[in-house]
Amino acid sequence: MKWDRDVDVLVFGAGMGGMTAALVAAHEGLDVLLCEKTDQVGGTTSTSAGTIWVPGSSQAVRDGVPDNMDDARRFLAAEIGPRAEAVREAFLEAGPKALDYLEARTDVKFVAPPRHPDYHSNQPGRALAGRALAPIPFDARVLGKDFDRVRPPIAPFMVLGGMMVGKPDIPYLIKPFASVANFTAATKLLLRHATDRLRFKRGTRLVMGNALVARLFHSLRQTKAAIVYDARLVELVRAKDRVEGAVVDIGDKRQTIRARRGVVLATGGFAPNDKLRAEYMPGVPVRHSNAFAGASGDGFTAAQRTGAAVDDKHTSPVFYFPSSAHKEDLFPHILLDRAKPGLIAVNKDGRRFVNESDNYHDFADAMLRTNSASPCIPAWLICDRSFIRDYGIGVVHPGSGERTIARFVRDGYLKTAGTLMELAGKIGVDGRGLLATVQEHNRYAETGVDEAFGKGGTEYNQFNGDPDNKPNPCLRPIGEAPYFALAVYPSTMGTCVGLSTDGDARVLDGDGKPIAGLYACGNDMASLFRGVYVGPGITLGPALVFAYRAVMAIKNG
């Protein structure tokens, strides 16, 4: 093989997995090249909430919400059973080390919020805080014109032409006049944004996944790691038992690049790839994906062509959101509306089919499980006018006035009617069923106990409810007309099926043996959670940890 270029470590994909791998490699003194097929860093990571699930971290101790590793083990055993045990143990062992490593050397820094429960918060060993860590907001002004290299978040995560809004900002912005503190915080955010817009295309106060990507990018720029854009993995080059490098299209030039120590695949899985979805989830009626279109399965398929095995024994082949579609935008209903009091989700019979305050994956999974009994793709979120005033729904912000709401009705995003029967007719669901469901729901709201599905019954449910709503933060009657309905569909946010690896992220062949020189992390690697959505941050957490493990294995191997 004639090589055009030689490096120690060759990384594909500049999302969470790839940027972390490149960053750690650079800090370990390895000569690393990060190839990104687009002209921006970030992939799906940049549009994510940026939460990472890593048990037992020193950050959790520092922030006053210490976690216990034995509890985490018990919790995972209850959730996943005896699957992926070696990889799971590797994750638990290296998680806190990886975080400390990055915090000590780079700007990749996280905090542990005081409350962020595991998703099945009734399981033994669950944590109510300390495992889910959030990236610290980032001031992207330091990136100068390279700020354009950071892929922006999806449009619905921004307001006022590019200002990012995190969950903690929402109360100030919705009720700026509620207190002096709210007014000061809101004014500060707005002034900062106005100043930003004089120099930048969007706001530079980044939160969530965009802050995470910008932190990784900023940290990488301070190392000797080289990033090449428009550089697409075409093929891996395998000689006998070892992957020696890759064929890469850089712009319109094809190059062969040798990786003396290892190749790390982090091209983001295949969630938006219709063909691969059809192959790994045959017959599953899912047409939408929230993942970045560029994460289209390149690493996953290239590795298979060199003999890598696929691990597809998962409870669910992908992770889901329920999403509504507004014009070009797909809005993931993660935490802002479903759990709030005064909203129900119904199927074609006008009946509820799920605890609306359960996590997004379980909600969408219930849509898929019950769709054949009574169609719920789409499912309809139903509420009254006061609900939208207080909490918003989908891309319609809380406090929206009549003109704004009328605009969303006109463009077809919201359906509305003066009676529930009329609303049912407009959305094609059974009117009597809907009426009976709302009456039943309203009875539960009076007692505070949802006898049908247990809405608001767990710590996690209540976390996303309204703490001021008594007795149950997730239940209040659906009251006066007009009524509103919004269609939601199951959509893939990321893949669980992925390349089979060991605990050091070494890609395995069909005999379960590592293919020398080949590593995978992020969604290219099969999820250690085996299709069970155990808590917030379960794709980005492992992406970070296994990128770290892969590079340490390369260094020591």
Ligand SMILES: Cc1cc2nc3c(=O)[nH]c(=O)nc-3n(C[C@H](O)[C@H](O)[C@H](O)COP(=O)(O)OP(=O)(O)OC[C@H]3O[C@@H](n4cnc5c(N)ncnc54)[C@H](O)[C@@H]3O)c2cc1C
């Ligand atoms: C709205 C939303 C919110 C989410 N929130 C969270 C959250 O809070 N916590 C969590 O854990 N998960 C979350 N997720 C899921 C999470 O964002 C993804 O699972 C994660 O970003 C995947 O990271 P990755 O590094 O594998 O891939 P990505 O971040 O998608 O990066 C892959 C990169 O590889 C590049 N690439 C693709 N093919 C090639 C090629 N041939 N050559 C070179 N480069 C290539 C792509 O262009 C892309 O830049 C969320 C997802 C969405 C959609």
